[in-house]
Every structure is written in C-alpha cells, then in structure tokens.
Amino acid sequence: MTSGLTRRQVLAGGAAGGAALALGLNPAQAQTWPARPVTVICPWGAGGGTDATVRIVSAVLEKELKQPFNVVNRTGGSGVVGHAAIASAAPDGYTIGILTVEISMLHWQGLTEFRPDSYTPLALMNEDPPGIQVNASSPYKTVKELADAVKAAPPGKLKASGTGQGGIWHLALVGWLTAMGLKPDHVAWVPLNGAAPAMQDLAAGGLDIVTCSVPEARAMIEAGKARSLAIMAAERNPAFKDVPTLKEAMGIDYTTGAWRGIAGPKGMPPETVAAMTAALKKVNESSEFRDFMASRGFGVRWAPGAEFGSFMEAGDKAMGVAMKAAGLAKG
Amino acid sequence: MSTLFEAIGMVCQTDVLIAILLSSIYGLVVGSLPGLSATMATALLVPVTFYLSPIAAIATIISASAMAIFSGDIPGALLRIPGTPASAAYTDEAYAMTRKGQPEMALGIGLWFSALGGIAGTISLMLLAPPLAEIALNFSTFEYFWLAFLGLMCATLVARSSPVKAIASMFLGLLVSCVGIDNPAGAARFTFGSVDLLGGIEPIPALVGVFAVSEVMRAMLTSEPPKLPYRRFGSILAGQIALTKQYVKPQVRGNIVGIIIGVLPGAGADMAAWVSYAMSKRFSKTPEKFGTGHPEGLIEAGASNNASLASGWVPALLFGIPGDTITAIAIGVLYMKGLNPGPTLFTERASSMYALYIIFILANIIMIPLGIVMIRAASHVLRAPRAAIMPVIVLLCAVGAFATGNNLYSVMIVAAFGIIGFVMERNGYPVAAMVLGIVMGTMVEQSFVTSIIKSDGSILPFFERPVSAVLASFTIAALLWPLGAWLWRLRSRPLAQ
Amino acid sequence: MQFSDRVTGLFLVALGGLAAYGGSRLPPVPGQQVGPDVFPMVIGTGLCLCGALIALGVGKSFEEDPEDETLSATEVQSGPPDWWRGLMALIPPGLLLFYVLTVDRLGFVLTAGLMVLTTATALGARLRLAVPLAIVAPVLVHLLFSKLLRVPLPPGLIPMPW
Numbered sequence: 001m002t003s004g005l006t007r008r009q010v011l012a013g014g015a016a017g018g019a020a021l022a023l024g025l026n027p028a029q030a031q032t033w034p035a036r037p038v039t040v041i042c043p044w045g046a047g048g049g050t051d052a053t054v055r056i057v058s059a060v061l062e063k064e065l066k067q068p069f070n071v072v073n074r075t076g077g078s079g080v081v082g083h084a085a086i087a088s089a090a091p092d093g094y095t096i097g098i099l100t101v102e103i104s105m106l107h108w109q110g111l112t113e114f115r116p117d118s119y120t121p122l123a124l125m126n127e128d129p130p131g132i133q134v135n136a137s138s139p140y141k142t143v144k145e146l147a148d149a150v151k152a153a154p155p156g157k158l159k160a161s162g163t164g165q166g167g168i169w170h171l172a173l174v175g176w177l178t179a180m181g182l183k184p185d186h187v188a189w190v191p192l193n194g195a196a197p198a199m200q201d202l203a204a205g206g207l208d209i210v211t212c213s214v215p216e217a218r219a220m221i222e223a224g225k226a227r228s229l230a231i232m233a234a235e236r237n238p239a240f241k242d243v244p245t246l247k248e249a250m251g252i253d254y255t256t257g258a259w260r261g262i263a264g265p266k267g268m269p270p271e272t273v274a275a276m277t278a279a280l281k282k283v284n285e286s287s288e289f290r291d292f293m294a295s296r297g298f299g300v301r302w303a304p305g306a307e308f309g310s311f312m313e314a315g316d317k318a319m320g321v322a323m324k325a326a327g328l329a330k331g
Numbered sequence: 332m333s334t335l336f337e338a339i340g341m342v343c344q345t346d347v348l349i350a351i352l353l354s355s356i357y358g359l360v361v362g363s364l365p366g367l368s369a370t371m372a373t374a375l376l377v378p379v380t381f382y383l384s385p386i387a388a389i390a391t392i393i394s395a396s397a398m399a400i401f402s403g404d405i406p407g408a409l410l411r412i413p414g415t416p417a418s419a420a421y422t423d424e425a426y427a428m429t430r431k432g433q434p435e436m437a438l439g440i441g442l443w444f445s446a447l448g449g450i451a452g453t454i455s456l457m458l459l460a461p462p463l464a465e466i467a468l469n470f471s472t473f474e475y476f477w478l479a480f481l482g483l484m485c486a487t488l489v490a491r492s493s494p495v496k497a498i499a500s501m502f503l504g505l506l507v508s509c510v511g512i513d514n515p516a517g518a519a520r521f522t523f524g525s526v527d528l529l530g531g532i533e534p535i536p537a538l539v540g541v542f543a544v545s546e547v548m549r550a551m552l553t554s555e556p557p558k559l560p561y562r563r564f565g566s567i568l569a570g571q572i573a574l575t576k577q578y579v580k581p582q583v584r585g586n587i588v589g590i591i592i593g594v595l596p597g598a599g600a601d602m603a604a605w606v607s608y609a610m611s612k613r614f615s616k617t618p619e620k621f622g623t624g625h626p627e628g629l630i631e632a633g634a635s636n637n638a639s640l641a642s643g644w645v646p647a648l649l650f651g652i653p654g655d656t657i658t659a660i661a662i663g664v665l666y667m668k669g670l671n672p673g674p675t676l677f678t679e680r681a682s683s684m685y686a687l688y689i690i691f692i693l694a695n696i697i698m699i700p701l702g703i704v705m706i707r708a709a710s711h712v713l714r715a716p717r718a719a720i721m722p723v724i725v726l727l728c729a730v731g732a733f734a735t736g737n738n739l740y741s742v743m744i745v746a747a748f749g750i751i752g753f754v755m756e757r758n759g760y761p762v763a764a765m766v767l768g769i770v771m772g773t774m775v776e777q778s779f780v781t782s783i784i785k786s787d788g789s790i791l792p793f794f795e796r797p798v799s800a801v802l803a804s805f806t807i808a809a810l811l812w813p814l815g816a817w818l819w820r821l822r823s824r825p826l827a828q
Numbered sequence: 829m830q831f832s833d834r835v836t837g838l839f840l841v842a843l844g845g846l847a848a849y850g851g852s853r854l855p856p857v858p859g860q861q862v863g864p865d866v867f868p869m870v871i872g873t874g875l876c877l878c879g880a881l882i883a884l885g886v887g888k889s890f891e892e893d894p895e896d897e898t899l900s901a902t903e904v905q906s907g908p909p910d911w912w913r914g915l916m917a918l919i920p921p922g923l924l925l926f927y928v929l930t931v932d933r934l935g936f937v938l939t940a941g942l943m944v945l946t947t948a949t950a951l952g953a954r955l956r957l958a959v960p961l962a963i964v965a966p967v968l969v970h971l972l973f974s975k976l977l978r979v980p981l982p983p984g985l986i987p988m989p990w
Contacts, residue, residue: 039980041737046374047659052667059378070978072737073374076530077512084526085738111512111519111529156859159785165517165857185859190472190781191515196659200596200652206471206785219651219662222673225468288381296666327858361977375977495887499840499878505871506847516857516864521850547920551950552913718953722944723965725920729927729943730936730969734979739928746924753917757830780862788861 033093033272037068041097043082045075053260054098056292060283080112087118089265093272096264101168104316108323110330116312120268123280124261124303124311128213129233130172133226135202143230143249156188160209161198165191166328168258169211172232174326179254184326202226214240215297232256239297261308277304338685347387354391355398359705362399365412366539366731369399370656385668386686394694396657397449404441405709409434412543416534417604419766421632428624434710435567440626442702443571444633449695451586452641457688463594464649469798470595476778477802482602482771484809485609486764491622497764504768507532515780527740534769536732536741540748541762543728547721548753555717567703578630581611585634593639596646599655600639601770607635648672837883841876848872919950935984940966
C-alpha cells in the first residue's frame with residue numbers, strides 16, 4: 001500500500017509540473033534506485049537496430065542493477081510517438097528510453113514539439129555513419145566514378161533511397177550532393193520503409209544508389225549483390241577496412257551519422273541521473289555490449305550525461321541548417 | 332554426410348532440446364491470447380537468447396514463432412476472435428465449423444496442415460534456397476504493387492456477402508491505413524492534431540476491436556445460445572489423415588503459394604493465408620460450401636500460412652533481408668551469435684545450417700502433440716458459461732491492446748473499432764475485408780508512389796518488366812473473371828425465372 | 829443499429845466525399861509526382877461509388893447470410909425494451925474507455941476487477957460466479973502479463989506482490 005501512495009505522490013508532483021517537489025521527495029528514493037522495475041521505451045519496432053541495441057543495454061543494466069528493465073516498443077509516426085512518450089513520462093527514473101537522431105530532425109519538420117533539450121541526457125551509446133552503396137553489377141568502382149556520373153546525369157535521372165522522405169539517410173545524400181555543388185534534388189529520393197527494402201530494391205535493379213549505414217548493407221555486400229564505395233565518416237569502420245572515407249576518396253569533408261543514446265524525461269533527480277550514468281558506463285565497458293556491437297558492426301560511441309546533451313545540441317543545429325538547405329524543414 | 336551428423340549432434344544437446352520444448356510451450360500460450368502476436372512472443376525472447384548457445388538461441392526463435400502462428404488460430408476457431416491478421420482470412424470458416432459442433436476438427440485442420448506446411452516450407456528452404464532467393468531479388472516496387480493489388484482483390488472472395496459491400500469495407504480499411512505520417516510523403520494525414528494518430532492505426536488493435544469487442548457487444552444483445560452440441564473426438568489425427576488424402580490438390584497448391592509469397596520480403600504469412608483461401612474458393616468444385624464450416628479453404632490457407640513462415644527465412648539467411656518482423660529479430664540474433672547471414676552461411680557454416688533445418692522440422696513435429704494437448708484444453712472454453720468467458724475476453728482485449736504498443740491509445744482504438752465492427756456486421760459489411768484493407772493499404776500506396784518516382788511518372792514499367800507483366804495479367808484476368816461471371820449470371824437469371 | 833442499405837450507402841458517400849476533400853487539401857511534396865493527396869482521393873471516390881451502388885440496391889442479390897436469421901430469432905424474445913438492450917451493447921466499448929481513464933489511478937487489478945464484474949452481471953451471471961471471477965481473473969491476467977510478457981501494468985491502489 002505504501003509504495004502505491006509514494007508513486008501517486010510522485011505522479012501528482014510530476015503533473016503539477018513541480019520538478020522541485022519531485023526533487024524534494026527524491027533523496028530517499030535515489031539511494032534505493034532502482035527499487036522497482038524500470039520501463040525502457042524504444043520508439044522503433046522490434047527487429048530493427050535500435051530495438052536490438054536497447055535490448056542488449058537493458059539486459060546488461062538488469063544484470064548490473066538487479067531490477068527488471070522492460071523494453072517496450074512504442075512505434076509509429078517516424079519515431080514521433082515513442083520520443084514523445086519518453087519526454088512526457090514521469091521524471092522519477094522509472095521510465096527512460098532510447099533517443100535516436102530523429103529527435104534532432106522531427107521538430108524542424110514541424111512534426112513534434114520535442115527537441116533534444118526536452119530530455120535528461122544519460123549516455124550516448126552508438127553512432128553509425130552512412131555508406132554509399134551501388135549494385136554489384138553497376139559500372140562504378142569508386143565513389144569518384146559515381147560522383148562523375150551523378151554530375152553528368154540530368155537532374156532526377158538517378159534514383160536513391162535508404163529510408164523515408166526527410167529521413168537521416170536522405171539528408172546524408174543531400175549533404176553529399178550539396179558538398180559537390182549540386183542541387184539537393186539532383187538525385188531523386190525514393191521514400192522506402194527503411195534500409196532493408198532499399199537494399200533489396202538496389203539488388204532488384206530498381207535503384208541506383210542507396211545511402212544507409214554499412215552494417216545495414218552488410219549482408220547484401222557479402223552476398224555479392226552490392227558494393228559499398230565510401231562512408232561519410234572521419235575514419236574507416238574497422239569491420240569494413242576496405243571502404244574509404246569520403247575525404248580520402250574525393251576530398252569532401254562531409255560527415256554525418258545516425259546515433260542512439262539513452263535519456264529520460266526532463267527534470268530527473270540528479271542522484272538518479274548519476275546512478276544511471278554510472279551504470280550505463282559499466283554497460284558500455286561490458287564485454288556483452290562490446291561483443292554485440294562488434295558482431296552487428298555497430299559503432300560504439302560514448303558520451304555521458306551533459307556531454308551527450310551538448311553532442312545532441314550541436315547535431316540539432318547542424319540538422320536544422322541541412323534540412324533548411326534541402327527544403328525539408330518547415331517554416 | 333558428416334556435416335549432417337555433426338548437425339544432428341549440435342541439435343541433440345540437452346540445452347537445445349530444452350530450449351525447443353520451453354519456447355514451444357511459451358509460443359503456444361502467447362499466440363493463443365487475442366491481440367498478442369508471434370512478433371511480440373519472439374521479441375521477448377531476445378534478451379533470453381543473449382545467454383544461450385548459438386544453436387539454442389535460434390531454436391527458441393524458430394519454435395516459439397511457429398507455435399505462436401498456429402495457436403493464433405485457436406481463439407479464432409473457438410470464439411471468432413482471430414489472433415493474427417493471417418487467421419482473420421479464415422476465422423469465419425473455422426468458427427462456422429465450431430458451431431456445427433466440430434471445434435476439434437477445425438483446430439485439428441489448423442494444426443495438422445500447419446505442421447505439414449511448415450515441413451514443406453523447410454524442405455523448400457533446404458533444396459531451393461538460391462533459386463527462391465532469385466525470385467525475391469526480382470521483386471521491385473513495380474511487382475509489389477501488383478502483388479498488393481492482387482491481395483486486395485481477395486476481399487470480395489472471402490466474404491459471404493454482397494461484393495459491393497465487401498469492396499466498400501475494403502475501401503474503409505484503406506482509408507484507415509491512410510491515417511498517420513507513415514506514408515511515402517511523410518505528410519500528416521487525418522491526424523486532427525493528435526500525436527497518437529500520427530503513428531497511424533495498427534492492424535492488431537483494429538483486428539481485436541472488430542472481431543473480439545464486437546462479439547462481446549453482440550453477446551449483450553442476445554440471450555445465452557443453447558450449448559453447442561459437444562462430442563469428444565476420438566482422435567484428432569485420424570480425421571486429418573483422411574482429409575489429407577481427400578484434399579491433396581488444395582494442400583499442395585497452398586504449400587506452393589505459401590512458399591512463393593513467403594520468400595517475398597514484406598508480403599509474408601498474412602498475405603499467403605488470404606490469397607490461398609481466396610484461391611481455394613475460386614478453384615473449388617463446391618464454392619457454395621465455403622463459409623459454412625467446410626474444410627477445403629481451411630486446409631489450403633493453413634498449408635500456405637506455415638509454409639510461408641519457413642520460406643520467409645530464405646532472403647533473411649541469404650541477404651539479411653527480413654521477410655517480416657519475426658525474421659528481422661532472427662537476423663539480429665544470427666549476427667549476435669556469429670552466424671552472419673550471407674551465402675557463406677550455406678557453405679562455410681553448413682553444419683549450422685543443417686542444424687537450423689533440423690530444428691525447423693523438429694519444431695513442426697513436436698507442434699502436433701503439444702498442439703493436440705492445447706486444443707483439448709482450449710475446447711473446454713466452449714463448455715464454460717458465456718457470462719464467465721466474455722468478461723475475460725474484454726479484459727484480454729484491453730491488456731492485449733495495451734501490450735502491443737504499451738499505449739492506452741491502442742485500447743481506445745480497440746473500443747472504437749469494436750463499435751465500427753458491430754455496426755458493420757449488423758448491416759452486412761464483412762469486417763474481414765476491412766482488416767485486409769488496413770493490412771495492405773500501406774503496401775499498395777508505398778509501392779505505387781515509389782514506382783512512379785522511379786519511372787519518372789510513367790506507368791509503362793508496370794507492364795514492361797517481365798515479372799511485373801505476368802502479375803499484371805493475373806490481376807487483369809482476376810478482375811475480368813468475376814465481372815464476366817456476374818454479367819453472365821445477370822443475363823441468365825431472367826431466363827431461369 | 830441496423831439501418832437500411834440506403835442509409836449506410838449514403839453514409840459511405842458522405843464519408844468518401846469527406847476523405848477525398850480532406851485528401852485534396854494536402855500539399856504536394858517536391859520530387860514526388862504522386863503526392864499524399866492522391867490515395868485519399870482515390871479511396872474517397874471508391875467509397876462514394878460503392879456507397880451509391882449500395883444505396884441503389886446493387887449486389888443485394890448476393891447477400892446470403894443464414895447467421896442473421898438465427899441472430900434475429902434469438903433477439904425477438906421477452907425482456908427489457910429495445911432501447912435498453914441497445915444501450916447494453918455499448919457496455920464493452922464503454923468499459924474499455926473506463927480502463928483508459930482510470931487504470932493509472934486505480935491500478936490494473938482494481939480496474940480489471942470492476943470490468944469483469946460489470947460484464948459478467950450484464951450477461952446475467954449470478955454474484956456467486958461474478959465476484960470470484962472478478963477477483964481471480966485480473967490477478968491471473970496480471971501474473972501472466974507482468975511476469976511472462978513483462979508488460980508494465982500500473983500498480984495503483986492494490987500493487988501485486990510480484
């Protein structure tokens with residue numbers, strides 16, 4: 001009975017918008033955090049990379065902190081629904097979630113009011129740069145040859161995909177095109193439901209270029225159906241040493257990436273934040289997490305708490321500029 | 332040969348066998364609860380697989396998903412509440428059989444032909460993986476458009492109602508699928524400013540609403556029906572073997588259709604069941620018996636359903652392309668366990684591949700005894716008083732819908748679709764056709780819009796690409812056939828009177 | 829709840845018209861020849877067409893629904909008046925709405941118990957059946973969902989010991 005009452009008080013505190021009240025209640029609570037199961041919201045569906053990442057993180061957290069960490073997939077609306085659910089949860093440390101790069105994009109499109117600063121950042125766990133993939137039977141062997149062909153082609157002739165309209169891989173393409181001095185829509189974007197269908201359509205001959213992370217393209221590349229020409233990152237991916245960076249191959253210093261990090265709603269008690277960041281640091285260093293990320297080819301990138309917050313802020317500004325340039329931002 | 336023995340050795344480990352047994356029971360239980368899907372059963376197993384050996388990890392996914400797909404038929408047959416969009420295709424048929432006093436027969440068909448279909452699908456995976464994968468790679472958005480279109484046309488065939496009303500119901504479903512921003516343009520459509528509606532309306536809560544809630548609503552209006560005539564079946568299997576001999580053709584056709592549709596990523600088991608049920612009716616000698624508790628359609632759809640599940644692994648294993656959410660999860664587990672998808676999996680890791688085949692077959696075999704126990708237990712539900720069953724159904728609707736998205740909004744969708752389904756049924760609009768529209772709507776639009784972008788606005792490629800042309804002619808033939816038949820009936824009717 | 833085909837047909841015409849109108853107001857997307865407006869418009873037109881055909885009674889001859897006869901047969905019987913029974917049908921969706929509104933405050937077990945109790949009594953169950961059911965079913969469902977499926981159900985006023 002007592003625990004039910006405490007929770008109600010906390011909820012009431014949250015509802016009253018009283019972060020101060022929650023803070024006042026929390027010293028006692030923080031010492032025992034987590035005292036009951038924690039819900040971890042994933043804005044993307046089961047089976048995807050984000051889902052896999054959040055499940056491994058939760059499994060290790062559960063082992064570390066001896067409380068269940070239940071992953072729930074709250075999907076839909078290109079991530080809007082799940083991200084909104086994380087931001088509007090009670091900031092008591094019992095509902096957290098995984099943020100993805102989309103949180104720095106959706107509000108520019110006018111699809112949500114939530115921005116990176118609507119959250120309590122806990123830790124950045126991963127970042128994957130996009131690669132440029134073509135069909136294995138295409139004549140382009142290097143990204144330079146492909147770039148020349150793109151420049152020579154009339155606008156809209158070549159088709160590319162990798163995700164939906166205005167998604168992160170669409171912006172990656174736009175970024176590459178503008179870096180070459182071309183218009184954002186010089187290569188037509190075919191909105192598909194993620195990287196897997198795009199890679200399949202690339203192999204089926206329906207597309208010319210697919211921009212998506214190299215791990216997402218990996219199986220098709222290994223099956224000899226596709227080729228990765230370059231990645232838009234500062235360094236090569238150790239799992240794919242043969243793929244050069246854009247800077248190495250063409251001297252274009254354009255990098256971007258899709259990141260994933262753990263965060264909670266705004267106004268979480270600092271003690272809980274500290275406990276959580278410490279636990280996530282252990283996750284990041286655990287062999288389970290490292291082995292998992294390596295086996296999938298996912299990049300590990302670590303930034304705790306406030307550092308993750310400023311990483312998101314910087315990314316958010318860059319996204320705003322890029323999306324306005326591409327005509328994808330609203331207003 | 333030595334790889335085969337090695338593979339048998341890998342499967343016959345205690346931990347693998349225990350994993351198969353436990354995850355099978357788990358899959359049977361989860362799948363039989365209305366609103367809970369095989370995907371959810373599989374996703375919940377992922378953290379467990381972290382701590383299992385590679386073969387045991389894959390075994391849990393394979394067995395749980397196979398069982399969950401079968402047991403999704405149980406609430407459909409007994410209570411007219413389909414567990415998955417796939418079983419919505421033949422729920423009315425199975426329920427009609429239950430009302431004839433043959434619930435164990437209806438479920439026995441589901442079980443037996445699912446198991447046989449699963450084994451047929453596995454054999455296709457073993458023998459034909461590379462050519463099947465080529466089929467999958469020949470499918471671009473143009474082909475998917477025709478496929479989705481063909482799928483939609485099944486709407487008129489599955490219902491015993493006016494075809495105009497069936498098409499109207501399907502359009503209603505399509506309209507529902509428009510809601511949200513998950514469309515090719517990423518535009519917010521019919522969301523009325525609601526964040527929840529931005530995410531669209533998921534098929535599962537809608538399905539639970541139109542079938543389960545509206546069923547309880549109907550129960551409120553009617554007095555308790557006389558108890559169904561109940562007779563215990565001597566042997567569930569004996570009846571099935573007789574049916575297997577009687578309906579060889581529908582079964583084989585179901586297997587083939589299931590295998591082909593299953594290989595196509597994104598189409599999957601849902602569509603296989605609909606297409607097969609419709610085909611069965613179309614080619615049957617006694618189409619008028621469909622919908623009255625006739626085994627033929629159930630056999631073909633069941634055979635197709637599980638065959639597609641196994642062949643769906645082909646693109647997953649060869650190219651890492653998931654056929655559906657279940658194989659998407661499986662791919663993650665494969666990577667995690669160092670069994671990276673790709674052609675090398677078939678050559679360098681041949682013993683692991685054989686082990687995987689053996690697990691598939693094993694899972695489909697133990698499905699039969701476990702399924703029989705489950706059927707016997709579940710059919711007691713029919714003898715319980717209605718006033719005890721219906722309240723539990725309402726409760727399961729609420730929790731099941733909540734569990735799909737961990738969102739109270741899903742529960743509201745269930746309630747709303749309960750009312751919609753109730754009104755539609757009362758007025759002779761088939762709700763199954765609406766479910767089909769919701770499931771297929773996104774695929775129709777997505778494939779059409781993307782195809783048009785790729786062809787720079789020309790519709791010629793829809794007819795020029797070889798596979799596309801074949802599918803287009805199927806579609807046009809299927810469109811003209813009922814029209815012709817209808818005109819012919821119109822002409823001959825006055826003469827008959 | 830049963831209307832004539834003319835009424836439902838005209839309703840579909842209106843709905844289709846609204847869908848097409850709502851769709852036509854969506855802005856086009858640069859680079860896409862077929863914008864987000866096209867599908868709602870096609871669907872709306874289809875609905876209008878079907879609705880008109882239904883209102884005119886086309887395709888009526890195909891309707892053969894033996895189930896309807898049995899349904900209406902059991903319905904015609906002594907008991908409370910029609911409008912009362914009509915309202916009874918709204919109990920299940922009403923209870924789902926009740927669940928949405930109260931589950932966070934009352935907690936799962938209490939809300940679920942009230943739902944089961946209401947449905948069972950509405951279906952004519954005696955309290956001897958309804959009360960034990962309302963206690964046992966929610967607890968079992970809670971155990972199943974929170975333990976086996978790990979769905980976080982709100983504890984509310986009566987938290988479960990597991």
